[in-house]
Amino acid sequence: MNSKYLLKNVLSLLFLLIIGINITSCKKEVPKIDIKKTGTVSNIYSEVKIEKVKIKENSENITYELKTSEMKNIFLTLDLEKETSILEIDSQKINTDFNFSYDIAAKDAIDEIKLLANDKNNLIFLFPSITEEYLTFQILKYDQLKKTFSDSHFYFETHEDIHQLYVDSKATLSEQNSSYLLEIGSYQFKGNFQPIDNTTQKNSSAHLINSNNNRNKTIIETKTYPSDLKGMWAVICQNELTELSVNKNEGFLSLYDFNAIYINLKVERSSNKNEYLLKYASVSSQENYYKEYLKIVDEEISKDKVIGKLILQKNGKAELQWIGLYNMKKQKLEFVGNDFLLIKENGGKLPLILEPCH
Numbered sequence: 001m002n003s004k005y006l007l008k009n010v011l012s013l014l015f016l017l018i019i020g021i022n023i024t025s026c027k028k029e030v031p032k033i034d035i036k037k038t039g040t041v042s043n044i045y046s047e048v049k050i051e052k053v054k055i056k057e058n059s060e061n062i063t064y065e066l067k068t069s070e071m072k073n074i075f076l077t078l079d080l081e082k083e084t085s086i087l088e089i090d091s092q093k094i095n096t097d098f099n100f101s102y103d104i105a106a107k108d109a110i111d112e113i114k115l116l117a118n119d120k121n122n123l124i125f126l127f128p129s130i131t132e133e134y135l136t137f138q139i140l141k142y143d144q145l146k147k148t149f150s151d152s153h154f155y156f157e158t159h160e161d162i163h164q165l166y167v168d169s170k171a172t173l174s175e176q177n178s179s180y181l182l183e184i185g186s187y188q189f190k191g192n193f194q195p196i197d198n199t200t201q202k203n204s205s206a207h208l209i210n211s212n213n214n215r216n217k218t219i220i221e222t223k224t225y226p227s228d229l230k231g232m233w234a235v236i237c238q239n240e241l242t243e244l245s246v247n248k249n250e251g252f253l254s255l256y257d258f259n260a261i262y263i264n265l266k267v268e269r270s271s272n273k274n275e276y277l278l279k280y281a282s283v284s285s286q287e288n289y290y291k292e293y294l295k296i297v298d299e300e301i302s303k304d305k306v307i308g309k310l311i312l313q314k315n316g317k318a319e320l321q322w323i324g325l326y327n328m329k330k331q332k333l334e335f336v337g338n339d340f341l342l343i344k345e346n347g348g349k350l351p352l353i354l355e356p357c358h
Contacts (some may be wrong), residue, residue: 006255012025014069045116045124045173052110064110070117071144078106087125089142094149097138098127103332107183114171120144124173129153130323139173139182141193143230150193153321162187191351194272194311224268229276233310233318233347233354242345242355244310245318246276252284254341255351261286274312279303280325294334298306302326316356 016315048068055182056063060081066074067323078100085098100109114126123142130136156162162349169185182189208313230244242254249263262284268277280303302325309321322340324333338344346352 002231036197043118043120043122043175045118045122045175045203046115047171048115050113052113062106066113068115068117070121071123073125076110076113085127087140089123090144090147092149093145096125096127096140097129097151097153099129102130102326104128105188112167114192116171116173126171130336135166136323139180139191139193150178152180152191152193154189154191156187194274194275205319224270224277227267227269227276229267229269229310229312232357233320234357235342235352235354237357239345239357242341243357244342246310250281251278253278255335256286256339257341257344258290259287259295260289261294261296263296270309276310276312277306278308278310279305280307294339296325297329300327300329302328312337313353318354318356320352322352 006018018323019049049068052066053065053067053076054062055065055075055166056077061077061079063075063077066076068074070091073089076096076351077086077088078098079085083101085100086093087096087098098109098113100106109128112128116124116126121144123136123144125140125142127138127140128135129138137154137156139152139154140149141151156166165185166188168185171182171184173180173182178193180191180193204243227246227249230248232243236242244251244254245252246267247263249267251267253260253263253265254266255263262285264281266279268279269275270277283298286296305326307322307323307325309323311317311319311321320342322336322343324336324340326332327334338348342354343350343352
């Protein structure tokens with residue numbers, strides 16, 4: 001009996017051992033999951049400390065050095081006569097939309113510049129371009145490796161403390177395939193970078209700014225060309241009273257509803273692909289329904305300032321980056337925010353995307 005009992009126990013142990021080996025083998029044969037990246041990882045830009053030091057000033061120009069721990073030799077030169085500004089990085093120079101004279105003091109405008117950087121030391125500058133009523137900023141991106149620029153604009157609708165929100169809050173930006181999400185405190189804005197391509201590089205001394213070492217620099221400028229664009233766009237095409245129409249170098253725009261103002265445009269093609277610049281040409285028609293509301297006095301409105309950019313999209317739609325009309329007498333932008341009819345019709349929402357009307 002004892003030998004049978006012993007044999008039975010041995011067989012039971014062998015059976016359990018075999019089962020254990022099989023379970024262990026099965027576990028070893030389970031393939032490990034190989035996690036692969038299927039898309040481009042977003043570039044994350046964070047705001048960095050920037051010191052703005054005035055290094056040159058005369059009756060014509062003021063030059064600031066923008067000092068950071070991430071990169072050296074960044075200069076911003078303000079042309080006081082032309083009211084334009086040029087950013088210089090890595091011996092590359094580019095005109096910016098930086099506003100340092102309309103409704104803001106130069107020092108205050110300089111103080112509002114923010115700088116963001118990613119781990120590759122690519123840079124993003126936030127330049128104020130409209131400062132009254134409707135805060136608008138140019139986002140200028142610089143790729144250090146490729147030495148190329150691209151840009152976009154983001155907008156604040158004015159409310160009581162929006163300016164303080166911008167000043168007090170850190171900015172971050174995440175980018176993927178030229179699309180970006182900008183966050184400043186509780187504020188978020190989605191947009192797309194447009195490459196600044198087909199630029200003309202010039203070494204002529206007429207286009208140079210003196211630097212500390214007097215070396216020749218290269219200026220990257222956005223040239224304009226005669227427009228070849230034809231079409232009509234609107235927020236809602238069925239509403240035939242509000243439209244933007246372009247016929248090559250001329251255009252027509254619904255501007256303001258209270259006094260039924262319509263204006264004629266001058267249209268130029270930018271060197272940037274699918275981008276067209278709009279300028280004020282003249283009043284097409286306006287009424288005098290309300291004396292307390294906006295009207296246009298033709299000779300007071302600048303015919304040289306860009307009032308908006310029309311950027312065509314692949315689906316036939318167009319993004320209108322509206323700036324406003326510059327009143328030379330009042331020295332301020334007018335017809336901005338909801339005072340511009342297309343933005344008002346769009347419920348004040350930005351970006352302003354127009355649909356093609358056939």
